[in-house]
Amino acid sequence: MEYDLGKLKRVNPRRVWSSESREFTPWLAENIERLGEVLGKELELVETEASVGDFAVDILARDLGTGQDVIIENQFGQTDHDHLGKLMTYAAGFDVSTVVWISETMREEHRQALDWLNRVTDTETQFFGILIELLQVDDSKPAFNFRPVVFPNEWSKSRKPTIDKKPSVKMQAYQEYFQKMIDELREKHNFTGARVGRPQSNYGFASGFSGVIYGASYAIGDRLRVDLYIYQGDLEENKRLFDLLHEDKVKIESEIGTSLEWERLDDKKASRIAIYRPGTIEDSPEELEEYRKWSISYLLKFTEVFGPRLEEIMR
DSSP: OOOOOOOEEEEOGGGTOSOIIIIIHHHHHHTHHHHHHHHTSOEEEEEEEEEETTEEEEEEEEETTTTEEEEEEEEEEEOOHHHHHHHHHHHHHHTOSEEEEEEEEOOHHHHHHHHHHHHHSOTTOEEEEEEEEEEEETTSOOEEEEEEEEOOOHHHHHTSOOTTTOOOHHHHHHHHHHHHHHHHHHHTTOOOOOOOOOSSSEEEEEOSSTTEEEEEEEETTTEEEEEEEEOOSOHHHHHHHHHHHHTTHHHHHHHHTSOOEEEOOTTSSOEEEEEEEEOOTTSOHHHHHHHHHHHHHHHHHHHHHHHHHHHHHHO
């Protein structure tokens, strides 16, 4: 029996991006969520060519799930000692939780170095080695592929003694709660690329717009919250965006199906639009399941209602 199959071949990345710094890095910055899918994280761009002393890291991003910074260093060709040294400088300068090294090929000694760092650092620090590939079937358009060749071994890290940093029972409950939430959001609703829940009382998700985050959390006062959090770095811009959305308050609440809390937060740089309900992480498993369903339903509704408005305002 004969099969009509195409031939898969590799394409030199320079056929698409002639320059790593001038073309590939800007492209990656615009498509940061695609890298996040591979890492199992919700990534948001913070800055390109972010300065650390006399050096500049290619991309500084933020893991919205944890609120921690991520550095990404790109390199066409084979990895070298110079870039490995820069990665360590950037990691220390920004005090990041995740370090990503992207290249065409990775030398074995550099793969071993990243593996060693994953073994000896704490569970909150992660090192990834990612290969950028361009693949083509016959004469089709090339497609990119991020292929991890170094990544954290969570099992080996969990064996290290971490008496001082072991999450409390309450923090472990938060981690389990949000793990179930992000798994359902990813697998059933294609809402997020995040894969790892953390021992924390909140989780953020990308909106597609820098500085604007959808969030689910256990808030102060024994309440659950789903919100649209606006924190673009500039106070006036934050308040302007909040005010523009507030002008459409009646229609927004009608589409959401309930009233919302419009928290301009004039004493802070950020602003928030939220919905609350009573609840704590210490409640019964049946209640926690109800809370999770409630949070997911409103995260999806917030995306449906606020997404088009954010796109129009940002444009």
